[in-house]
Amino acid sequence: MEFKGTPLKDKDIKEKKVFYVDWHVKANYAWDCGIALSYFFEGLKNGKIYGRSCPKCKRITLPPRMFCELCFHPTDKWVLLKDTGRINTFSVSYLNWDASRREKPQVPAVIEIDGASEGMGILHLIAHPEKIEWENLDEVLKYIKVGTKVKAVWKDEKEREGKITDIKYFIPIKEEK
Amino acid sequence: MQKVAILGAGLTKFSRRAKETGKELAFYAAKMALEEAGLEIDDIDAVVCVSAPDAFDGVHMKGEYLSDGCGASKKPFMRSYVGGGSGVFGIINGWYHVASGTFNTCLVVAEEKMSSSMPHPQGIFNAIYDQFLERPLGVNLLWIFSLEMQRYMAVHKIPLELIALVAVKNKKNAIDHPCAQEGIPGNYTVEEILNSEIMCWPVTRLMVSPVTDGAAAVVLASYDFAKKFGKENIWIEGVGWCLDTSYWTNRDLYYPRYVEYAARMAYEMAGIKDPRKEIHVVEPYDPFAYKELHHLEGLLLADKGEAPRLLEKGFWDRDTLNGIPSSPSGGLLGVGNPIAAAGLMKVIEIYWQLKGKAGKRQVKREIRRGLAQAWGDLMQVGTVVILGK
């Protein structure tokens, strides 16, 4: 069998040995947040995390939603949750979103928030409890593992905009016995 | 319901950057598939195209753009899209074109040209996340895989060395694949895999499949049409697909239940009661080393948490006589990952294995039935196809 295809090298592009056309697309959007997320963001602006309960299956959902996707029933009540939680899973990233390399790592995690149903997590970042920035992988693993308790650190009230970034990050805290 | 056969398959070389445009890659793969089937484009009644995000090629509505390269001019044409699962889903889409009795032949083409997006295609994956709650955090693709890998390892207490073994196995298998991307296959040790650059711990560079351009194609035909050819045909015995909720942070990522549901649908259609005995060769989707193990468990070919221990024992090796060879092609880790084309490459591998045409990659044990599986979206979709003689 004969397989077709002509592999190029990076320098073929850089040294303009092949013809190419480039274009930057203006793909800007302003998405409507809708009822559930608007209330959620209003809550974040006031330093509060809200979930929403489903009257049929009794789950307290987070992120809040106007309908329960499992029983297809409209949800009914806003439930004020705590701003603490537990790490469901985490990672230590040396890459930025555009694949460029980071010198100091970032720690994304799925955090199950206290007050919501079991397994209701949100995605956010974990910071070093004192220094904020992590030095390296080993330092992170000293403080964090799956199950570690964490607490949200909020922006100052006047800096909050009603976005997920109103919570700056979560930090690991000691468990109260 | 009409039985559906595969009459021919085509594949292009996989490369980090191909000189060919997306249309040209699709054409090469489609032509090769038609040649094996002994058909001309006029014999094809309908065309299906699959390709992952439009952003890679840099064309909105890219199905339309690629349609002529896929041979779809003046034909009924559709493009289906389930993210990374599209490669295997293309076959499923083509299957219902023929199984419904609507068409006698259908050409399925998968194309991917990731190199067009600059500076690096990975940036596009930022846009797969929720625009309200996740993108503002600067999320990148590797986060979600490393989060899932961490959960899988933590719940089952799997050592990193066993996960690295998948990369070792697949990169070695791929040495024998003529389309493999330059520089990707090789004889690596577990240490080399573990010591490669940390991208997003616990994921290291050699545990990730590369960015690739490539295309694949398959010709499907109905039983009545295929009968005329007289040769031994390979049949689609079962298909299944399933999509989980987009709220991935509400799910426990240690187990891909969407793969299980898709697999059950396919097993039921194929009349398979005991997959571990009745599936003889498998190509699970392996964009990351741990994913192969994760999926093998979802496919019910191993108990939860057991796939890595079986790997250690050689159960998934290509040469195994008592186990189930897994990714004999070398998979995405070894051959390359042109997302949609990679899934179809896996189906084509099962097809060639069943026909005895896999050359140096031919598995040692006897096989009558094989399964190919792809995954995609936000840890969400499982697509499964079962082929048999």
Added chain:
Amino acid sequence: MKERVAIIGIGYTQLRPISPEVSFREMIYEAALKAYNDAGIEPKDVDTFVAISEDYYEGTAIFDEYVPDQLGAVLKPVHTITQDGITALAACCMQIKTGIFKIAVLEGHSKASNILYPSHIDAFALDPILVRPLGFNPVFLAGLEMQRFLIETGNTEYHTSLVVLKNKRNALKNPIAAYPANLSIEDVLSSNPVSFPLKELDISKKADGAFVIILAKESIAKKLVDKPVYIEGIGWLQETPNIEKRDLVNAIYLQGAANMAYKEAGIKNPLEIDFAEIDDTFSYKELQHIEALGIARPGESGIMLEEGYFDPEGAIPINISGGSLGCGNLHDANSLRGIVEAVLQLRNEAGERQIENAEIGLVASWRGIPTASGGVVILSNRE
């Protein structure tokens, strides 16, 4: 399978220029809830789901991820077809005809108001090497085609303006329409030139909205609902993505799709249909499509329109819903709007717009600039 496929439920939202108080999830949930209620079934009864969307219209790479929740489709077979509504309807029909799936759900929507630079997105669909670098606003393609079409067929701008008048007036009787109006010929002819001979009022404006359609095989449909609407024939075709090779006068894609649909439905003469919902993204397109469907001979669509053939009281009312010009342009979901109107007509539930003795309806779609791709479906209420 010899049984026909039937539509047993429809659900839809108001069509509006903006929909700021609902997210796409909440908008689609409303349509889905109404559809399930209409069909008298629950999400758990459904075997397969199909959605239509294009990444760049949504602003999300892999929009397929966000499909299942608002349809109640979590952990079920769901996939996205990136084509127009009629092609996706065909995908549902083919799945049901395999005999493995009994009930299917089809969803399509538009949140066009969330796209900040729509012409940049349209331009992004142009061939990146030969066409896009020319830097024209992509609507130039419609101008080119309209110019050629009018010259070759002898239809005139007066006729295309009549299309705008008819459709916007029809929309006055459609409670969900976004852009109903009572205009005069002068209004249209003197509207701002955009890409000669295309003028501002010749172009349908974007709108937001969602549609959900539920299908079942005939034997199940008859048990579930009193008035199933049957799909008698369906076809879809791609002409070519290359503008240079395209037929700018004849909508080849619709000719091919119509042949496929007429053959399956056993229709020998297109004039057998009672009404049609035909794509009118641009005013001239309605005329071009009418000729491609064989409802008018080449060059005669304008005259027939002038004589009232396609008016609400005419022989074959076209776009009684108001079309895209009257209801709003919903991208690929336009044909779903057409299908919903056809269902309402065939069930005798179209209120003020009801056509007498409607038995067979036709819906024809086009994917918009820069494509030459579309579909045709023929629906009936004949038992």
